[in-house]
């Protein structure tokens with residue numbers, strides 16, 4: 001690890017568990033002061049913040065539901081006030097609710113769009129006014145934005161398609177200000193979303209590498225995109241899937 005983010009402030013949505021927690025730990029290990037949100041997992045959020053502090057870093061856990069625009073805006077304001085600015089936004093919070101198209105409820109559909117898409121847009125709109133040239137936005141999309149191997153995933157795929165297309169288009173708005181925005185599109189990664197061994201056994205043969213990804217592998221990709229090294233990458237949809245879609 002390089003401490004390449006020393007002096008930077010990052011804001012990560014959904015940092016209490018899974019990939020988001022790994023991103024918080026990694027950006028903090030690289031030197032950033034990191035604020036992160038959670039909706040339900042307060043104990044896990046406190047644990048992530050304590051682990052970062054014990055390792056000599058700085059992390060601030062803020063309760064803010066991605067479905068609530070006021071809470072997201074308040075979390076961004078608090079980050080700027082307490083950590084002294086905002087350089088990096090990682091839209092990571094996301095939920096996966098599956099089901100066959102003929103049984104899918106409108107409430108479930110709306111909830112998934114509220115968390116995965118609307119919340120990401122609100123965070124971008126709240127964060128951008130605080131960002132200077134060199135600002136970085138990384139959206140956690142998914143390979144399902146382009147490729148769906150299983151039935152019952154159409155609504156999740158639609159939300160991730162929206163996240164990816166939003167990423168490309170917003171690059172045109174922010175490019176003249178020297179702010180980059182990119183999406184990572186992970187394939188199956190070991191988190192609470194991988195429910196059981198049956199799911200693992202179903203996924204493994206589809207992976208060119210014969211295994212699922214880890215949260216730290218995805219976090220390392222995000223750390224690169226958050227760093228000054230990635231200055232000429234914007235509007236890109238970047239696969240990290242162990243060959244799942246190869």
Ligand SMILES: NC(=O)c1ccc[n+]([C@@H]2O[C@H](COP(=O)([O-])OP(=O)(O)OC[C@H]3O[C@@H](n4cnc5c(N)ncnc54)[C@H](OP(=O)(O)O)[C@@H]3O)[C@@H](O)[C@H]2O)c1
Nearest residue numbers: 014016017018019038039040041065066093094188189191
């Ligand atoms: N795991 C995979 O295979 C995979 C593959 C491709 C893309 N992704 C994407 O990666 C991101 C993280 O997934 P994950 O697998 O790490 O999921 P996870 O283990 O279920 O963690 C989800 C995180 O998002 C937070 N979150 C959920 N709903 C929220 C809300 N309404 N407001 C604020 N935070 C909320 C959770 O916090 P609380 O518990 O506090 O609510 C938690 O910190 C998602 O966007 C997902 O679509 C995952």
